[in-house]
Every structure is written in structure tokens, then in C-alpha cells.
Amino acid sequence: MAEPVLQLEDLTVRFQLKRGQLTAVDGASFTVHRGETFGLVGESGSGKSVTARSVMRLNPSPPSEVVRGRIMFEGENILDKSDSGMRELRGKHVAMVFQEPMSALNPVYTVGAQISDALRTNMGMTKKEAQERVIELLALVGIPSPASRFKNYVHEFSGGMRQRVMLAMALSCDPTFLIADEPTTALDVTIQATILELIRSMIERFNMSLIFITHNLGVVAHTCDTIGVMYASHIVELGSTDEIFANPLHPYTQGLLNSIPRLDTQQKFLTPIKGLVCNMLEPPNGCKFHPRCEQAMDICTQEIPQMKEVAPGHFAACHLHN
Ligand SMILES: Nc1ncnc2c1ncn2[C@@H]1O[C@H](COP(=O)(O)OP(=O)(O)O)[C@@H](O)[C@H]1O
Numbered sequence: 001m002a003e004p005v006l007q008l009e010d011l012t013v014r015f016q017l018k019r020g021q022l023t024a025v026d027g028a029s030f031t032v033h034r035g036e037t038f039g040l041v042g043e044s045g046s047g048k049s050v051t052a053r054s055v056m057r058l059n060p061s062p063p064s065e066v067v068r069g070r071i072m073f074e075g076e077n078i079l080d081k082s083d084s085g086m087r088e089l090r091g092k093h094v095a096m097v098f099q100e101p102m103s104a105l106n107p108v109y110t111v112g113a114q115i116s117d118a119l120r121t122n123m124g125m126t127k128k129e130a131q132e133r134v135i136e137l138l139a140l141v142g143i144p145s146p147a148s149r150f151k152n153y154v155h156e157f158s159g160g161m162r163q164r165v166m167l168a169m170a171l172s173c174d175p176t177f178l179i180a181d182e183p184t185t186a187l188d189v190t191i192q193a194t195i196l197e198l199i200r201s202m203i204e205r206f207n208m209s210l211i212f213i214t215h216n217l218g219v220v221a222h223t224c225d226t227i228g229v230m231y232a233s234h235i236v237e238l239g240s241t242d243e244i245f246a247n248p249l250h251p252y253t254q255g256l257l258n259s260i261p262r263l264d265t266q267q268k269f270l271t272p273i274k275g276l277v278c279n280m281l282e283p284p285n286g287c288k289f290h291p292r293c294e295q296a297m298d299i300c301t302q303e304i305p306q307m308k309e310v311a312p313g314h315f316a317a318c319h320l321h322n
């Protein structure tokens with residue numbers, strides 16, 4: 001296995017809100033190696049975006065606060081970095097693609113001007129060099145007539161094209177690490193597939209590491225090497241994609257798998273997981289999944305299960321496996 005690039009160790013992020021205290025990420029630990037694609041999967045509200053934004057230090061603070069843990073990136077704790085150190089990290093090493101490009105791209109500047117500005121600031125390019133590089137990048141992500149598209153505003157692009165622009169922007173500084181937070185969720189299915197394929201080809205071409213975030217386990221089946229399943233602020237299962245699909249250990253992962261169409265099993269029906277994600281301001285005691293779990297035991301209502309290596313490299317936090 002290649003060397004570790006990003007290591008989350010016991011990351012715990014809490015929001016102090018008027019309505020009360022909310023732990024959005026609780027004790028999350030995982031490692032992403034060079035060239036690896038890591039899928040972070042879970043229903044909406046499970047803490048995926050807060051985890052991702054912690055790596056970029058983009059959670060609003062206050063109300064959020066990292067109360068425990070470390071985020072080691074290439075051997076240094078991101079949480080100890082100065083603001084200028086963070087700007088350098090975001091500009092040159094780690095880039096992020098968001099679900100909604102309209103909120104990340106500025107509507108009042110042309111797409112070309114935005115990406116070239118970033119290039120001139122982060123890479124010290126001249127105006128002309130930056131412009132040439134942007135046209136190259138737009139072509140790379142498959143935008144037709146990139147030289148004339150350079151002068152367009154975000155609203156002049158379709159949803160799929162905007163996501164390509166976001167990707168071009170993210171790639172502009174030659175990052176070694178990309179975080180894509182539900183980059184295809186807002187798109188229709190055929191365009192989703194194209195964008196996914198595009199991200200994959202960029203990852204391979206530039207030997208980047210990737211955290212790919214999605215609520216749809218089906219999306220990561222063919223794209224990710226490793227999967228972390230998140231439920232109500234906890235990583236509940238962690239392992240290689242093959243292992244997770246062949247031998248899911250946590251009832252939540254099993255539930256997610258039963259709710260997506262699969263070609264690799266004799267599945268006849270899709271069964272959604274019953275119930276809803278708990279209220280994160282008043283989560284249940286014990287395992288947060290127990291109110292929805294068909295296999296819940298007494299201990300599940302009282303004790304939070306710890307992550308345990310059940311098979312080599314395959315971890316689960318579930319009392320069934322203790
Ligand atoms: N800026 C914020 N202010 C208050 N609560 C937030 C904020 N961002 C996220 N949360 C809360 O943190 C929890 C995790 O959110 P999030 O990471 O966005 O989930 P996901 O990306 O998995 O859908 C949710 O309960 C959400 O309401």
C-alpha cells in the first residue's frame with residue numbers, strides 16, 4: 001500500500017447552537033493513502049460534509065469547534081496550522097468540489113477571470129500564462145470551445161457544465177488531494193456518470209488521492225478503493241469496497257446495501273431502512289442506530305459500540321461483532 005497522506009484521528013466536531021449542543025462528527029478515524037479513492041457514505045445529516053470541511057478548516061467557528069482529535073496531512077496536523085499555512089494548503093495541496101457549484105463560484109465574475117485569479121495568486125502566473133492555463137483546464141474537463149467559454153458567467157453554464165467548471169477550478173492548482181462532496185447529487189443520472197468518470201480519470205492521470213462523499217452507496221461501488229460508512233456522527237464501518245459489498249458487517253451498511261439496486265446478488269426487492277436519522281440535538285443513548293436496527297439487543301440501547309477490526313482491514317462499530 002502507498003504511504004498515508006491524510007489521517008483523521010478521533011476527530012470530534014461540536015456545534016454550540018441556540019437550540020443546544022450538536023456533535024456533528026464524533027471520534028472519526030480513517031486514513032487515505034496516496035492515489036487512493038476513499039468513499040465517505042451515509043444518509044443526509046450524518047456528518048460527511050462537516051468531516052470534509054474540517055480537513056479544509058472551512059466549518060464556521062463559532063459555532064463549530066474541534067473538541068478532540070488530529071487531522072494529519074503529510075505528517076502535519078492541519079489543526080495546528082496558521083491562517084497563512086491554511087491558505088497555502090488550500091491553494092496548492094488540497095482542493096474541494098462542492099455539491100452546489102452556484103454557491104462556490106462567484107456569479108459576478110466570468111468563469112475565466114475566477115480561475116485565472118486563483119492561478120495568479122497561488123501559482124504566481126502572469127495574466128497571459130493564467131489565461132492559457134485556464135483554457136487548457138476547461139478543455140481538460142471537457143468544456144467545448146473553451147476559449148470562448150472563458151468569458152462566460154456561471155449562470156450561462158448548465159448544471160453538468162458548472163460541475164466541470166468547479167472541477168477545473170479545483171484542479172487549477174495541481175492539488176495532490178481532492179475532496180468531492182456529493183459532486184453529482186444535483187445532476188441527472190447520465191450526467192452524474194459522466195462527471196464521475198471525469199473525476200476518476202483526473203485522479204488517475206494526476207495520481208491524486210480522493211475523498212468522494214455521497215449518500216448513495218451504489219455510486220461508490222465502482223469508484224472507490226475504500227469505504228467509510230457514517231451514521232449520526234460516527235464512522236460505523238470501514239474497509240475495502242470489495243469487503244464491504246461482499247461482507248457488510250454493520251446492520252446500517254446492510255440496510256444501505258438492501259436499498260440500492262445490485263447486479264452482484266440475487267436481490268429481488270429494494271428495502272429502504274425503516275425510520276429516520278435521529279435528531280442530532282437529542283441523539284439516543286448507546287448505538288445511535290439502535291432505534292432503527294432490526295437486530296438491536298439490550299446493550300445497544302446503553303453502550304456506544306467501539307470500532308473493532310472484525311476481519312483484517314475491515315472495521316465495524318457494532319455490538320453484534322463484539
Ligand atoms: N453550519 C452549521 N450550523 C449548525 N449545524 C450544522 C452546520 N453544519 C452542519 N450542521 C449539522 O451537523 C450535522 C452534520 O451535517 P453534515 O455534515 O452537513 O451532514 P451530511 O453532509 O452527512 O449530510 C447535521 O445535524 C447538521 O444539521
Ligand SMILES: [Mg+2]
Pocket residue numbers: 048049050181182
Ligand atoms: Mg453534506
